[in-house]
Amino acid sequence: MQNWRKILFKEKAVKYTLAAAASMSILIVLLIFTFLGKEAFGFLYEPGLKELFHTRWMPVSSQRESFGLVPLICGSLLVTTMATIIMIPFGVGASVYIAELAKPRERETLKPFIEILACIPSVVIGFFGLLIIVPMVKKVFGLQSGYNALSGAILLALMAIPTVISISEDAIRSVPKDYKSASLALGASKMQTVWRVIVPAALPGIITAVMLGIGRVIGETMAVMMVTGNSALITGNPTESVRTMTATIAAEMGEVPFGSTHYKALFCVGIVLLIATFILNLIAFKILKKYRMIG
Amino acid sequence: MTNSKTETIIFWFMRSVTYSIVLIIAYIIFRIIYLGIPAVNWEFLTAMPRKSGAEGGILPAIVGTLCLMTGTIVVALPLGMAAAIYLSEYARQGKFTQVIRMAIITLAGVPSIVFGLFGLGLFVIFLNFGSSILSGCLTLACMILPIIIASSEEALRAVPLGIRQASLAMGATKWQTIRTNVLPYSFSGMLTGSILGVGRAAGETAPVLLTVAAFYLPKLPKSVFDQVMCLPYHLYILATQHPDADKIRPMQYGTALVLLTLVLGINLIAIIIRSKIRKKYKW
Structure with a gap:
């Protein structure tokens, strides 16, 4: 009797310990929002929300400091949009090729090889960009400097491509085989089957893949900081230097005094980033769930 | 035609x-x-840097990165595995499980620099750990937690239900079943995922930049409250912040090679373990 009670107690204890460990993720998410919010809230109190809509980011100035997020958001948007434009044909094209057109042996070599790209640290990609992409962009477009939004977008696309390929490849492969057989039996060619049947059927998964890729692009810091030139301009011109939100935090956090307005402003930038990626991921997973592409 | x-x-x-x-x-x-x-020779791997990294070796950066990797795994591995065991073996469909899953998905999408800000706010300043190995490890552990949970869950789910049922039918309790019949078959799979997570932590710069990394610190750490140099940040400094960045390319390529070897090596180990498991257990 005594022994039985002991075992039951142990069972319960184990269960609750494990549940506690699982709840840690909830706790961490709450802590992230709390600690970012805490510092950012200080900014809303003094100098106020209005300051964030200013069109200039000049955190250090002898006359008047201004903490407008507009140029930073603009920079991030420009780089992200361009990276997305580059990423879609490469990512989707390659995933369709690997999932449907490549021979089995070819697929088994291509997949792990592309996964290597996902493992390369972003600072190494940035280093590669610094020495290869930046001079190349400068030369090809005849610019004065290759440190611009375009170089950043190329690197970011490169970094997001493995994410896009791996998720959309899964989506394409999860399309029921019957669709393919039916289409082929109706006399459609292989390419027609791929583009008119399989890709449309896998579209929600492909869209999700692209969105998760975009999420990765917005949050990427080091590579983009190393090649975009980092001047906070409001511009739509890919050949101009931009400063993204992530790069701003990474570059300036080291030098700001704790608790200063500048310090709080950087946490506001962090909040904007956090919310943007949060929404992107939420939508992506809602789509996946709706079309039952994940469990 | x-x-x-x-x-x-x-x-x-x-x-x-x-x-x-x-x-x-x-x-x-x-x-x-x-x-x-x-650029990589014995001196490069085992000597202290001189002239702010232009000469000498990268030993403190290597040691720093290894310290961070070890610390991160020590924190994240038990936590991630326990969470995965709960989610795959105990959790029922319901609000609580849904919230946990949502939290994990959210964590997986948080940009690394935001983890840096969070680590700075919570560990460095609020808990007063300072810019230290401890702060860095805790921050990185939070970052790789979703990776470990996801792959551990996958490893647990790969164990056939029949094995659990057989054990339960023999009168074993739930935890006894998990401990003696599920974990032994899934442990190496769980390890693989954790290794991949550590690989990611090793190459990450942005969170480390805000919570632990020293710009230039030619000495080895003595306690977990010390700052350290680490490889990715060192490469960043050499490539963009160093006054003679153009002249010390070999040092930069050497550092990049060591970092790349480390990260790809870790991933290679994970891949080898994974293929071994696949051969060993064919359910």
């Missing part, structure tokens, strides 16, 4: 797109190996 011509063109277009990605990857790796090898 024209139809099949367009088809061939599309096919070759997609094939070239795929192979151009492969080519870029091969070029990056080849270039770093080719230009990095001449």
